[in-house]
Amino acid sequence: MKKTDARSVPRKIVAQPLAQCKPMPLETDALYTCPSCGEQNALGVDPTAGRRQTLLEDCPVCCRPLVFTVNVDRDGDPSVERVDRE
Numbered sequence: 001m002k003k004t005d006a007r008s009v010p011r012k013i014v015a016q017p018l019a020q021c022k023p024m025p026l027e028t029d030a031l032y033t034c035p036s037c038g039e040q041n042a043l044g045v046d047p048t049a050g051r052r053q054t055l056l057e058d059c060p061v062c063c064r065p066l067v068f069t070v071n072v073d074r075d076g077d078p079s080v081e082r083v084d085r086e
């Protein structure tokens with residue numbers, strides 16, 4: 001009798017079937033640290049919306065409204081320049 005070794009079974013993770021619901025997968029995540037709770041979160045930025053953007057979003061951890069100043073570099077990589085409490 002052979003015992004099945006669970007580790008040897010390759011498990012494929014199906015790549016997010018829900019992602020296709022999004023019309024444009026252009027959002028890129030920019031990391032920031034919340035000034036209210038100090039948690040690190042990711043902010044979804046649309047790099048095509050401009051080289052410099054001001055975004056308003058609630059912190060997913062403490063739910064405070066935050067104002068983000070975001071820079072998008074030439075490669076389309078966003079970075080959070082500053083985060084302010086609203």
Ligand SMILES: [Zn+2]
Nearest residue numbers: 034037059062
């Ligand atoms: Zn927070």
